[in-house]
Amino acid sequence: MRRRTFFGTAFGGLVFAQQKRDMIVRSTRPEDLEMPLSGFSDYITPIDHFFVRTHVYEPKVELASWRLKVEGSVGTPLTLTMDDLRKMPSVELIAVTECAGNGRSFYEPTVPGLQWQNGSVGNARWRGVRLADVLKRAGVKSTGVEVLFDGADEPIGTMQDFRRSITIKKALDENTLLAYEMNGVTLPQKHGFPLRAIAPGWASDSWVKWLTSVTVLDKEWDGFWMKNAYRHPGHGVPPGTAVPPEQMQPVTSLRVKSVIASPASNAWLRPGKPVTIRGVAWSGDSGPVEAVDISTDGGTSWKPTKMRLGQQTQFGWRQWESTWTPQKEADYTLMARARSATDVQPPEQEWNPSGYLWSVTSRTSVEVSTKRRVSGDDMVIAPRQPSAEFKNACLTCHGEDVIQQQKLTRAQWDREINKMTGWGAQVKAEDRDKFLDYLFGNFGPRK
Numbered sequence: 001m002r003r004r005t006f007f008g009t010a011f012g013g014l015v016f017a018q019q020k021r022d023m024i025v026r027s028t029r030p031e032d033l034e035m036p037l038s039g040f041s042d043y044i045t046p047i048d049h050f051f052v053r054t055h056v057y058e059p060k061v062e063l064a065s066w067r068l069k070v071e072g073s074v075g076t077p078l079t080l081t082m083d084d085l086r087k088m089p090s091v092e093l094i095a096v097t098e099c100a101g102n103g104r105s106f107y108e109p110t111v112p113g114l115q116w117q118n119g120s121v122g123n124a125r126w127r128g129v130r131l132a133d134v135l136k137r138a139g140v141k142s143t144g145v146e147v148l149f150d151g152a153d154e155p156i157g158t159m160q161d162f163r164r165s166i167t168i169k170k171a172l173d174e175n176t177l178l179a180y181e182m183n184g185v186t187l188p189q190k191h192g193f194p195l196r197a198i199a200p201g202w203a204s205d206s207w208v209k210w211l212t213s214v215t216v217l218d219k220e221w222d223g224f225w226m227k228n229a230y231r232h233p234g235h236g237v238p239p240g241t242a243v244p245p246e247q248m249q250p251v252t253s254l255r256v257k258s259v260i261a262s263p264a265s266n267a268w269l270r271p272g273k274p275v276t277i278r279g280v281a282w283s284g285d286s287g288p289v290e291a292v293d294i295s296t297d298g299g300t301s302w303k304p305t306k307m308r309l310g311q312q313t314q315f316g317w318r319q320w321e322s323t324w325t326p327q328k329e330a331d332y333t334l335m336a337r338a339r340s341a342t343d344v345q346p347p348e349q350e351w352n353p354s355g356y357l358w359s360v361t362s363r364t365s366v367e368v369s370t371k372r373r374v375s376g377d378d379m380v381i382a383p384r385q386p387s388a389e390f391k392n393a394c395l396t397c398h399g400e401d402v403i404q405q406q407k408l409t410r411a412q413w414d415r416e417i418n419k420m421t422g423w424g425a426q427v428k429a430e431d432r433d434k435f436l437d438y439l440f441g442n443f444g445p446r447k
């Protein structure tokens, strides 16, 4: 017991000190880091390669004063310490957590928000207690319909505190956990130390970090982060349509999905030389990934890939690969399509206003030739400098990177300014148009 505690602390300490490596920085402040494609070659994503998504600044929680409150529609409200939780039966499972906005940058027309490519996703081993056990211990009442999570992070300006609710059915599911360990070590600070929600199969916005309270509600929670954010229409809408939040539903389950990790986009391959096409696939409520097929002729014909052995879990990802020897010199589109018992990656991506749940059949273009043709128009026009007023109004709370990656129309930037002033940004009337010129002029739509 003493040994375990010692190692726990030692590892915990190490993990805190550990730097992330080789991440794509989507925002420095608050911190949002994307895993590069190379991360898909790991089965379990190492913590130093695990993506980070934080709406606000990361809170520092002291374990000595930290408590978990369990309240609302329960017979006996509880205040639990980490020791109380560690004494309860623990469960470990492997599960993918994927940001609802993963793949957002691929939507056309572009949508506001962090411009994730493929890597706001990771596969980890999570250990903790069943949320159902905690709720039963508190005497959860049969009137409960949702469970609301809150974490120790504090909102910036007048934005609303990040809180998310899940259905009581998901809360009582035996796989829904409150986790205090990740990949065998104390849950790292960036990933929610000391405790986070694990909602396997659901997008990671429900995986609330730095948990401080769990509240059983007798009706749907009507806060901002459920009624305005993380909603999608549930069906395709014409690209570019604005859909009122009340006509949308909360993001919950992930769809079955694969990513081609190698070869990289625009890779140069030689005719007659075998190449391994590889990647990963994961799923949500439709059940585990059963197979991944690939096409090297743009979707006309498909063949099954080889799935790695020993990776058949309900919620983890599976790695797959296939050897291909291209013969003709040409540009090829490689495609991968994952399948679960009841879901398959669609050939076309339905558009939604916030760019959630990107899950279309994955595609990579490669060039097969004996001599590389010059490719790409990677010209970037250097942005003009932001004004002092702009820095003062916008860049005191967040970094510039979060702006620069978004490529929005003038109307979209206009709405972004409204959102930010709604959250407390101070923009003088006479500066507003200049801000819009700067944003639209430098960070307008691609092409």
Ligand SMILES: Nc1nc2c(c(=O)[nH]1)N[C@H]1C(S)=C(S)[C@@H](COP(=O)(O)O)O[C@H]1N2
Binding pocket: 050, 051, 052, 053, 054, 055, 056, 097, 098, 099, 100, 150, 151, 152, 153, 162, 190, 191, 192, 204, 205, 206, 207, 208, 209, 210
């Ligand atoms: N308390 C709290 N929990 C949170 C968030 C947050 O901002 N605050 N972000 C959520 C979102 S949107 C995502 S994608 C995941 C990211 O988890 P990770 O940083 O461990 O990868 O945490 C979720 N939990």
Ligand SMILES: [Mo]
Binding pocket: 053, 098, 099, 100, 101, 204, 205
């Ligand atoms: Mo997210």
